[in-house]
Every structure is written in structure tokens, then in C-alpha cells.
Amino acid sequence: MDIMLGFALIDEDGVLSWDDMTTDEENLEPNNLPNKLPCRQKNTLEDTVEADKDRETIVEHYYDIFCDKYLDFTDENPTTFHVVHYFRSLLDNNGFQYIDEQLPITKDLAAKINNGGFFYTIRGGLTILPFIIGGKWAPESGAGIVGSHIDAITNKLKPTSIKPDIEGYNMLGVAGYSSGLKPAWLDRDLGIGGNIIVQNDDGTFKRVLVKSPIPIAKIPSLAPHFHHSTHYNPETEMVPIVGYTEGTESETEAQQQEQFSSSHPLAKRHLFKLLKYLAQISHVAIDDIVELELELFDVEPATRGGLDSEFIFAPRLDDRLCSFAAVYALIEVSKQFFLDRSIEDYDGLNMVLLVDNEEIGSGTRTGVKGKLLNSTMDKLLSIKQHPTSVNSLVYSNSIILSADVTHLLNPNFKSAYLAKHSPLPNIGMTVKLDPNGHVMSDYVGYNLLRTITGNNGLQIQQFHIRNDGRSGGTIGPQLAIDTGARVIDIGLPILSMHSIRAMCGYKEVGLGTKFFKAFFNDWRREYSNYRGL
Numbered sequence: 001m002d003i004m005l006g007f008a009l010i011d012e013d014g015v016l017s018w019d020d021m022t023t024d025e026e027n028l029e030p031n032n033l034p035n036k037l038p039c040r041q042k043n044t045l046e047d048t049v050e051a052d053k054d055r056e057t058i059v060e061h062y063y064d065i066f067c068d069k070y071l072d073f074t075d076e077n078p079t080t081f082h083v084v085h086y087f088r089s090l091l092d093n094n095g096f097q098y099i100d101e102q103l104p105i106t107k108d109l110a111a112k113i114n115n116g117g118f119f120y121t122i123r124g125g126l127t128i129l130p131f132i133i134g135g136k137w138a139p140e141s142g143a144g145i146v147g148s149h150i151d152a153i154t155n156k157l158k159p160t161s162i163k164p165d166i167e168g169y170n171m172l173g174v175a176g177y178s179s180g181l182k183p184a185w186l187d188r189d190l191g192i193g194g195n196i197i198v199q200n201d202d203g204t205f206k207r208v209l210v211k212s213p214i215p216i217a218k219i220p221s222l223a224p225h226f227h228h229s230t231h232y233n234p235e236t237e238m239v240p241i242v243g244y245t246e247g248t249e250s251e252t253e254a255q256q257q258e259q260f261s262s263s264h265p266l267a268k269r270h271l272f273k274l275l276k277y278l279a280q281i282s283h284v285a286i287d288d289i290v291e292l293e294l295e296l297f298d299v300e301p302a303t304r305g306g307l308d309s310e311f312i313f314a315p316r317l318d319d320r321l322c323s324f325a326a327v328y329a330l331i332e333v334s335k336q337f338f339l340d341r342s343i344e345d346y347d348g349l350n351m352v353l354l355v356d357n358e359e360i361g362s363g364t365r366t367g368v369k370g371k372l373l374n375s376t377m378d379k380l381l382s383i384k385q386h387p388t389s390v391n392s393l394v395y396s397n398s399i400i401l402s403a404d405v406t407h408l409l410n411p412n413f414k415s416a417y418l419a420k421h422s423p424l425p426n427i428g429m430t431v432k433l434d435p436n437g438h439v440m441s442d443y444v445g446y447n448l449l450r451t452i453t454g455n456n457g458l459q460i461q462q463f464h465i466r467n468d469g470r471s472g473g474t475i476g477p478q479l480a481i482d483t484g485a486r487v488i489d490i491g492l493p494i495l496s497m498h499s500i501r502a503m504c505g506y507k508e509v510g511l512g513t514k515f516f517k518a519f520f521n522d523w524r525r526e527y528s529n530y531r532g533l
């Protein structure tokens with residue numbers, strides 16, 4: 001049987017497209033993905049594929065493909081706004097239909113959801129929830145949900161970022177987002193990106209995505225010769241330098257600035273030089289800029305590393321890594337409905353919830369406490385003509401995976417880790433356990449995932465903190481509070497969490513994608529063996 005198989009490609013401009021290819025049904029297993037390789041190692045890998053068709057090589061290519069896709073995604077999408085935009089395009093290109101949260105559900109859309117299909121919703125450009133719903137889905141079928149966060153530690157532009165020049169140096173006022181203004185951000189090449197808010201002619205507003213193609217800022221450390229302590233004051237000693245103005249400005253520049261200053265509301269809040277630069281890279285007239293939603297980011301590209309290229313070295317792994325794998329897994333699952341499965345006859349509901357603001361406690365409308373999951377579930381129940389009082393029926397039959405990166409064993413600090421509870425690279429997903437409620441996994445959930453991974457040729461690792469350490473937080477506890485569903489905390493292991501750059505095994509992206517795909521396919525069948533537990 002010939003079927004259409006989509007494969008994501010990213011062209012030189014960073015535009016993502018879905019390339020359809022015809023292949024045989026038997027080649028659809030993830031280990032047999034087509035020999036069409038995007039981006040970084042394209043030529044070398046294509047040559048290898050031509051030369052060597054054995055299964056082991058193809059297995060290896062699966063991980064190369066997903067790793068390279070992830071590296072490109074990281075470089076092209078430095079901010080949470082960019083990440084949501086990327087996933088939106090990816091979902092659009094794969095037949096997912098957008099549901100506008102601000103509009104009533106039309107009869108036409110309700111009919112489509114009732115028949116079964118692929119959908120997504122977005123709130124505020126910062127949280128996104130794609131899902132697959134079968135035509136035969138009923139509340140007692142529950143839902144298989146992967147929740148992860150897409151915010152990453154950064155430094156955001158202050159409402160008034162303008163600061164007095166210091167001996168000609170132009171400085172930029174930024175505020176640490178979570179642990180942003182920490183020594184890890186010293187001496188890095190920093191770009192600026194996010195959104196420019198613009199007013200249209202009809203009085204409405206829009207956002208224009210922007211990112212600087214080159215680094216524009218640096219937070220320099222003080223050389224050791226000055227005997228400064230390793231602690232830097234984040235308000236006074238970590239102010240980014242964004243330029244240097246030698247002597248007086250030219251007459252034209254001074255005139256431009258004076259004209260701008262007399263009329264524009266942002267003139268007293270941000271450097272004219274910054275606004276001029278943003279106007280130039282976004283192709284928005286400087287007078288049309290209404291507000292800025294910007295942050296700094298590490299411009300150094302994500303890369304493979306290690307003598308055998310067995311690692312990824314990248315910024316923002318926490319947590320674009322699990323998020324990326326979860327969305328690709330959902331898309332891979334959606335492709336199965338082009339085969340012998342009919343979406344009309346399918347009784348499942350699988351969702352990916354990607355939220356903002358986990359790093360600052362989630363208490364925003366786009367964070368997990370904004371409850372986009374709950375309101376979307378209410379909407380589905382109403383479309384299916386069930387009262388929202390059956391919510392507990394749905395959630396008590398659901399499994400939510402709270403996916404957030406965890407701690408890979410650091411060989412320099414082996415004693416800081418609990419023996420037999422320290423994940424290693426390129427092996428697989430890790431379940432996080434903790435008796436004190438920082439994470440939500442229980443042993444039913446652990447066993448469920450062990451069964452699913454075992455049945456799919458995957459492995460699962462475990463992480464538990466030492467008694468003299470403390471677990472970090474995740475969105476897991478909030479999801480459990482908001483739904484009452486069984487939540488299992490899991491994550492792909494990384495080193496240097498919360499630093500500006502981190503590292504992990506190169507296979508983690510592919511292993512994560514396989515893991516989430518196995519979960520979406522198998523969770524319902526396996527979980528029915530645990531009724532009442």
C-alpha cells in the first residue's frame with residue numbers, strides 16, 4: 001500500500017515546510033524513515049545512506065535527523081514567541097486546524113471536531129495546545145497528555161531600558177527572568193529578539209517577530225586583576241553594553257533624534273539607537289513602533305559536540321527539548337491516520353500542552369496556572385454535548401506526563417548524585433521520583449511507562465535526589481491539582497541546567513520523540529490494566 005509520508009525540512013531561510021513523499025507502508029516504522037535528510041549533515045549523511053542500507057545505519061540516521069532538526073530549531077527560535085510561531089507553522093503544514101480561543105465554536109468546526117481530526121489552540125502567542133481527537137472519543141476514554149514548558153531563562157528588556165551613557169558606552173536596562181542575571185551570562189555574545197507591537201491603520205494592533213542577526217550586547221566580566229569577588233550585583237555590575245558613541249553625534253543624527261523625541265512615546269524610554277536598529281531589522285517604520293517585548297539570547301549556534309559527536313551543546317535546552325520531541329511525536333502519530341487507521345473510528349484523545357512561565361512559578365494566563373488545558377477540555381465536552389460535570393470522568397481516566405529536563409550525571413560531581421538514580425546520555429527518558437511532592441510520579445505510573453517503553457524497544461531511567469539535596473519544581477504538581485489526573489514527571493537528562501548553555505546526548509531528541517509516540521499509541525490500552533489504582 002502506498003501512502004503519503006510527510007517529512008519536515010528547513011530551508012536556508014529557516015522556513016519550515018512539510019515535504020510529502022510516497023513510501024511503502026512497511027517503511028513507516030520510525031527506524032525506517034526516508035533517506036531524505038535536512039540541514040546540517042545533509043551531504044555526508046546522504047552519501048552514507050546511499051552506501052549503506054543496513055538497518056543499524058538507518059536507526060542511527062533517525063537520531064541524526066531529529067538532532068539536526070532540533071539544532072536548527074534552536075538557532076532559529078530564540079524566544080518563546082518564536083517557538084510558538086514555529087510550532088504553529090509546523091502544525092498548519094501538517095493539517096492541524098487552528099481553534100481561536102476568542103471566537104465561539106462554529107457549527108462547521110464543531111462538526112469537524114465531532115468527526116475527529118487534528119487541532120490546536122494558542123493563548124497570547126506564548127502557550128500552544130495541539131491535539132488529536134478521534135470521532136469515537138468519549139469522556140471515559142480519558143486523554144493522554146504531555147505537558148511541558150517552552151519558556152527558558154533569559155533577560156528581558158525593562159519598561160524603560162534607557163540608561164545614561166558611561167563615558168560614551170551605551171548601556172541597556174534588562175531584568176533577569178528567573179535566574180537570568182547570573183555569572184553564566186557574562187562574556188556571551190547576546191542577540192536581542194521577541195516582538196515589536198505595531199498599530200495598524202485601522203487602530204488595531206499586531207505583533208511583529210524580530211531577532212537580531214548578530215550579537216548586539218555583551219555583559220563583560222571584570223578581569224581577575226581587579227580582585228573582584230565572583231558575585232556580581234545584577235543591577236549595577238551586569239548591565240549589558242550595547243554600543244559606544246564616540247564624541248558627539250552627527251548633525252543629521254541629532255536632528256533625527258530630536259524630531260523623534262518630541263513626538264514619540266518611546267523616545268524617553270528606549271535608546272534611539274536601539275529603536276532605529278529594531279526598525280531596520282524588522283522593516284517597521286520607527287514611528288509605528290508602539291511597544292517592545294524583547295529579551296536577550298545567546299547567539300552562539302547549537303551544535304553537535306564530543307569526539308564522536310555524541311553530544312548536543314546548546315542554549316535553552318530547558319525546556320525546548322522535551323517540547324520539541326512531544327510536538328513531533330504527536331505529528332508522527334497523526335500521520336498514522338493516513339494509513340489503515342480511521343480518525344472517525346478512533347476513540348482516543350492525545351494532547352500536547354506547551355506553557356510559558358514555568359521558570360517563574362507558572363502563575364500567569366499563559367503559564368500552566370492559566371488552565372488552557374482545562375478550558376480546552378471543557379470546550380471539547382460541550383462540543384460532544386456532555387456537561388462539564390463529567391470533567392472528573394475524563395481526568396480520572398487520563399494520564400498526564402509532565403515533561404521537563406532532568407539532571408544528567410555530572411562526572412565531576414558524581415558524589416552529588418544518588419547512586420543508581422543518575423541518568424546517563426543517549427539511553428532514554430527518565431522518570432523522576434520524590435516522596436515529598438516536588439514531582440508527581442508514583443509507582444503505578446512508573447510501571448506503566450516501563451511497560452510501554454519495554455514494548456517499544458526503549459529504555460527508561462530513573463532520577464531521585466539525595467536526602468541532603470532538594471528536587472526542582474515542574475508543572476506536574478499544578479497539573480495534578482487542576483485535574484486530579486495521574487501525573488507522571490519525566491524528562492530528558494541534560495547537564496548544566498539553568499546555565500546559559502547546556503549539553504545532552506545527541507540521541508535525546510529522537511529518543512524523546514520515540515518515547516512520546518509510544519506513549520500516545522499505547523497508554524490507553526496499558527492503563528486499562530490498572531483500573532481503580
Ligand code: ZN
Nearest residue numbers: 318319404405
Ligand atoms: Zn524546566
Ligand code: ZN
Nearest residue numbers: 318359497498
Ligand atoms: Zn528550569
